[in-house]
Amino acid sequence: MELDRRDLLTALAATGAGSTAGCSSTRRQATDGGDVSDHDADTLVALAEVLYPSSVSNVGEFVREYSLERVAADAEYAAGVAEAVGSLDEYVSEWHDVPYAELPTVERGEILRHMTVDTADPDPDGVARERIRYYLVNELLYAFYTTPTGAGLVGLENPPGHPGGTRSYRRGPDS
Amino acid sequence: MNGGVDRTPSGRVDACVVGAGPAGALVAAELASAGYDVVVLDAGPRFDPADREARMERHLRPGDREPVWDMGGERDAYSATGAREYPLNAARVKGVGGSTLHWQGMVMRLHEQDFRLDSELGVATDWPLSYDDLRPYYAAAEEELSVAGASDNPFAPPRETPHPLPAFPPSYSDSLFAEACEELGIATHSVPNARNSEPTDEGGACVGYGTCKPVCPSGAKYDATRHVARAEADGARVVDRAPVQRLVHDDAGDRVTAAVYATPDGTEHRQEAREFVVAAGGVETPRLLLLSKSERYPDGLANSSGLVGRYFTDHLFAGVGGTLDEPTRQKHVGFNTTESHQFYDRSDGARGAIKLEFLNYAGPAPADVATGAETFGDDLLAEIRGAYGNRIAVGGLVEQYPRAENRVRLDPSRTDAHGNPVPDVVWSLDRRTRATIERANEIQRSILEEMGTDVDWTVGPENTGPAFHHMGTTRMGTDPDESVVAPTLRTHDLANLSVVGSSAFVTGGAMNPTLTIAALALKASDHVAERL
Numbered sequence: 001m002e003l004d005r006r007d008l009l010t011a012l013a014a015t016g017a018g019s020t021a022g023c024s025s026t027r028r029q030a031t032d033g034g035d036v037s038d039h040d041a042d043t044l045v046a047l048a049e050v051l052y053p054s055s056v057s058n059v060g061e062f063v064r065e066y067s068l069e070r071v072a073a074d075a076e077y078a079a080g081v082a083e084a085v086g087s088l089d090e091y092v093s094e095w096h097d098v099p100y101a102e103l104p105t106v107e108r109g110e111i112l113r114h115m116t117v118d119t120a121d122p123d124p125d126g127v128a129r130e131r132i133r134y135y136l137v138n139e140l141l142y143a144f145y146t147t148p149t150g151a152g153l154v155g156l157e158n159p160p161g162h163p164g165g166t167r168s169y170r171r172g173p174d175s
Numbered sequence: 176m177n178g179g180v181d182r183t184p185s186g187r188v189d190a191c192v193v194g195a196g197p198a199g200a201l202v203a204a205e206l207a208s209a210g211y212d213v214v215v216l217d218a219g220p221r222f223d224p225a226d227r228e229a230r231m232e233r234h235l236r237p238g239d240r241e242p243v244w245d246m247g248g249e250r251d252a253y254s255a256t257g258a259r260e261y262p263l264n265a266a267r268v269k270g271v272g273g274s275t276l277h278w279q280g281m282v283m284r285l286h287e288q289d290f291r292l293d294s295e296l297g298v299a300t301d302w303p304l305s306y307d308d309l310r311p312y313y314a315a316a317e318e319e320l321s322v323a324g325a326s327d328n329p330f331a332p333p334r335e336t337p338h339p340l341p342a343f344p345p346s347y348s349d350s351l352f353a354e355a356c357e358e359l360g361i362a363t364h365s366v367p368n369a370r371n372s373e374p375t376d377e378g379g380a381c382v383g384y385g386t387c388k389p390v391c392p393s394g395a396k397y398d399a400t401r402h403v404a405r406a407e408a409d410g411a412r413v414v415d416r417a418p419v420q421r422l423v424h425d426d427a428g429d430r431v432t433a434a435v436y437a438t439p440d441g442t443e444h445r446q447e448a449r450e451f452v453v454a455a456g457g458v459e460t461p462r463l464l465l466l467s468k469s470e471r472y473p474d475g476l477a478n479s480s481g482l483v484g485r486y487f488t489d490h491l492f493a494g495v496g497g498t499l500d501e502p503t504r505q506k507h508v509g510f511n512t513t514e515s516h517q518f519y520d521r522s523d524g525a526r527g528a529i530k531l532e533f534l535n536y537a538g539p540a541p542a543d544v545a546t547g548a549e550t551f552g553d554d555l556l557a558e559i560r561g562a563y564g565n566r567i568a569v570g571g572l573v574e575q576y577p578r579a580e581n582r583v584r585l586d587p588s589r590t591d592a593h594g595n596p597v598p599d600v601v602w603s604l605d606r607r608t609r610a611t612i613e614r615a616n617e618i619q620r621s622i623l624e625e626m627g628t629d630v631d632w633t634v635g636p637e638n639t640g641p642a643f644h645h646m647g648t649t650r651m652g653t654d655p656d657e658s659v660v661a662p663t664l665r666t667h668d669l670a671n672l673s674v675v676g677s678s679a680f681v682t683g684g685a686m687n688p689t690l691t692i693a694a695l696a697l698k699a700s701d702h703v704a705e706r707l
Contacts, residue, residue: 050551050552051551051552051555052552053552053553053555053556054552054553109551109552112551118548118549118550118551119549121237121238122236122237122238122546123238124238124239133238134238134239137551138236138237138238138546141542141545141546141548141555142232142235142236142542142545142546144545145540145541145542145544145545145546145559146235146542150541151540151541151542153541153556153559154541154556154559154560154563154564155502155504155563155564156505156506156507156540156541156563156564157507158383158385158507158508159385159506159540159541159542160235160384160385160386160506160509160540160542161231161232161235161384161385161386161542162383162384162385163382163383163384163392163393164382164383164507165382165383166343166372166380166381166382166383166508168383168507169346169347169348169383169504169507169508169512169535170344170345170346170347171347171504172347172350172502172504173347173501173502173504
């Protein structure tokens with residue numbers, strides 16, 4: 001199952017990053033954009049490889065383009081991502097000499113569980129594991145499972161947040 | 176001027192409308208198109224349509240605690256001291272467009288029986304007008320809201336013309352229900368939706384974002400900003416962030432002379448007009464009248480009957496759901512395409528009306544599961560597969576007959592951002608409403624069991640909640656001792672004050688109220704224009 005350009009555009013639409021204006025009080029604010037560093041992008045890809053099903057390919061391109069596009073529209077989000085990546089690397093540094101993005105895949109999953117990111121409530125203003133859950137983990141999960149490819153893995157080709165038209169709801173599972 | 180926006184009052188205008196929701200927007204559009212000078216004052220902001228996708232994300236993603244439409248805080252403080260908790264801010268919106276920004280968009284006409292419950296069944300109170308009186312306004316309202324519907328409902332009241340747009344076809348999920356309903360002798364039919372099934376001049380066709388309630392990013396769902404735009408195109412002035420604090424009247428107490436409103440910088444202004452129309456919803460409308468007490472009217476404006484705020488009525492949700500052993504194809508769209516009104520009209524006064532809804536959005540979406548899961552990768556995918564795919568549910572609205580003890584009053588112990596007492600919603604359920612919910616559950620369960628559903632949840636009398644249809648608090652009638660407004664929607668007490676919206680409903684049936692709100696708004700507009 002390959003993530004394609006359509007999924008990227010879908011993910012951007014679902015997050016509002018495709019729009020040119022922003023809510024005055026929302027975190028998806030279209031303020032002056034910020035840069036996402038190569039390291040932040042590498043970390044998001046490394047996380048996505050753990051978070052997404054193993055059958056999904058083209059994860060790196062999807063995440064890099066998605067994150068870059070999104071951050072270009074939202075400086076506040078960029079800062080949140082960068083700070084959360086820093087927190088994740090800081091936690092990893094207690095056991096390893098490399099940042100999270102350079103860990104073997106199996107250890108990336110273990111780190112998330114050890115840090116209890118898996119059970120953390122997503123909270124952009126919370127403690128480190130809650131911010132990681134919000135800015136990194138849920139960001140990636142939300143992007144993936146609001147695409148036809150992600151939700152389509154469970155039989156929903158037009159998930160909430162995706163403007164997939166008004167035909168699929170009429171179709172049966174075998175059509 | 177506040178932030179570059181001029182919120183100072185206009186000179187004395189023909190009509191001042193309080194509230195830019197569907198009722199106020201329709202009145203403003205009608206009067207402006209007839210050439211009258213109109214000013215609309217709304218408590219909330221003018222929302223930027225470009226923000227809607229971002230608001231959608233607030234709804235879909237956990238963690239961001241910002242309310243989708245910015246409700247809450249001191250501005251929207253309230254109390255709920257009745258036997259039942261009432262989460263007032265859960266579904267209302269203050270701002271240009273009002274709660275139609277949030278609503279589901281279901282638009283049915285009330286039934287003929289709804290208007291004469293006392294005459295037919297000896298319960299509640301008759302409306303002072305009949306279905307036939309409102310029928311042309313219903314047709315006009317359907318045009319105004321570009322309703323997508325079909326004339327396939329054998330239980331619907333008579334209608335003269337087709338709906339403006341074709342109905343949305345039934346869902347795959349509907350087809351699963353159809354077989355069971357046929358076996359049980361339950362007739363099903365389409366749902367009238369205020370949602371574009373085809374493009375119109377004012378909006379594109381629905382593109383299936385699936386988040387109708389609480390936000391439609393595409394604008395295919397009707398909201399009152401359409402009529403605000405029309406009103407403004409015809410010269411009306413709409414002032415946002417201008418909450419009306421009180422209405423003031425002349426020395427004789429016969430006419431309202433001005434609406435006193437506040438602006439964001441704290442300044443108070445007076446907007447004078449020949450006619451005033453209060454259209455602020457079933458909670459804020461009675462509150463404003465009560466806040467407008469004076470020496471002449473110590474119990475509040477238009478309240479010589481003592482009924483302002485009384486008879487607060489809502490619809491109750493009843494529902495049953497579970498899982499089937501086959502895919503049900505939920506969550507592709509955020510609206511319903513099949514209902515049954517077979518159990519709507521009452522055979523006696525023992526129970527209220529029931530409207531059955533066959534849900535197209537039962538259970539969680541994949542992203543709902545993922546963003547709250549404690550698993551990742553393939554384990555997460557397996558978890559989502561277990562949670563999504565086989566859910567099925569029947570919901571519905573249940574009628575609550577009006578009771579005087581259910582009411583909206585002022586809570587003198589709490590004040591809002593402007594120092595005004597907040598509304599206190601006193602709400603409870605009576606035995607008959609509970610019995611009606613139980614009957615709805617019985618029907619719902621029978622359908623699901625006929626389908627072979629493993630039923631695992633029921634919303635019944637104990638865990639039901641309101642549908643946020645605030646009705647009855649300035650009820651309509653011909654007797655000034657028994658009602659607040661006349662059938663013209665003008666208050667009995669003040670010659671130039673109208674109250675438009677669901678607060679004028681005498682009874683609420685079990686139909687979503689907005690089409691009736693729109694019909695009454697169009698009727699009120701005619702009467703206001705006659706007086707101007």
